[in-house]
Amino acid sequence: DAGVTQSPTHLIKTRGQQVTLRCSPISGHKSVSWYQQVLGQGPQFIFQYYEKEERGRGNFPDRFSARQFPNYSSELNVNALLLGDSALYLCASSRGTVNEKLFFGSGTQLSVL
Amino acid sequence: AQSVAQPEDQVNVAEGNPLTVKCTYSVSGNPYLFWYVQYPNRGLQFLLKYITGDNLVKGSYGFEAEFNKSQTSFHLKKPSALVSDSALYFCAVRRITGGGNKLTFGTGTQLKVEL
Numbered sequence: 125d126a127g128v129t130q131s132p133t134h135l136i137k138t139r140g141q142q143v144t145l146r147c148s149p150i151s152g153h154k155s156v157s158w159y160q161q162v163l164g165q166g167p168q169f170i171f172q173y174y175e176k177e178e179r180g181r182g183n184f185p186d187r188f189s190a191r192q193f194p195n196y197s198s199e200l201n202v203n204a205l206l207l208g209d210s211a212l213y214l215c216a217s218s219r220g221t222v223n224e225k226l227f228f229g230s231g232t233q234l235s236v237l
Numbered sequence: 238a239q240s241v242a243q244p245e246d247q248v249n250v251a252e253g254n255p256l257t258v259k260c261t262y263s264v265s266g267n268p269y270l271f272w273y274v275q276y277p278n279r280g281l282q283f284l285l286k287y288i289t290g291d292n293l294v295k296g297s298y299g300f301e302a303e304f305n306k307s308q309t310s311f312h313l314k315k316p317s318a319l320v321s322d323s324a325l326y327f328c329a330v331r332r333i334t335g336g337g338n339k340l341t342f343g344t345g346t347q348l349k350v351e352l
Contacts, residue, residue: 214281
């Protein structure tokens with residue numbers, strides 16, 4: 125079975141632009157979570173979606189938004205990009221929301237210039 | 238609030254020697270604890286988890302971790318290190334109830350295993 129897939133793998137944007145990152149979970153997984161990993165730090169939780177509903181939100185500004193589609197894939201949108209948004213964005217999937225281990229994708233490396 | 242501390246930025250060990258990567262946590266209620274490993278330019282890979290039961294948890298690639306409630310620690314161990322174990326290791330915590338999939342990660346410990 126395919127693992128969690130994310131696209132694109134790398135992205136370069138300029139300040140003020142908008143970006144959309146995509147994630148396809150493992151087949152059979154209904155929950156998708158997004159994490160931001162800044163260089164030298166651990167991943168920080170951004171969102172969790174389960175069955176197309178938001179189940180959790182981290183301490184990120186409203187410029188960050190996400191959604192989940194009927195096929196359980198997900199998009200993360202970031203508006204009005206700032207230099208500080210440069211990071212590795214990780215998507216993780218799991219079967220459910222309780223006591224589940226997360227399976228991570230390889231991430232999208234976003235560079236904001 | 239929940240938090241994780243990994244006090245060592247880097248751990249160096251010779252191949253064949255035992256290794257320990259330290260982790261302490263803070264969470265309200267009982268914890269759900271994880272170790273993940275990250276290789277360069279890759280996502281995180283699950284190593285092991287603790288939710289309840291035996292304090293010594295065995296995981297992938299010969300790794301194990303010991304849960305110590307009184308010291309709020311969850312140190313990662315391996316009896317004999319391999320050069321291929323060199324990677325970035327993250328400890329993570331969440332509450333057992335009401336935590337969803339919101340993991341709180343430590344800042345990571347770079348493990349370097351040398352010949």
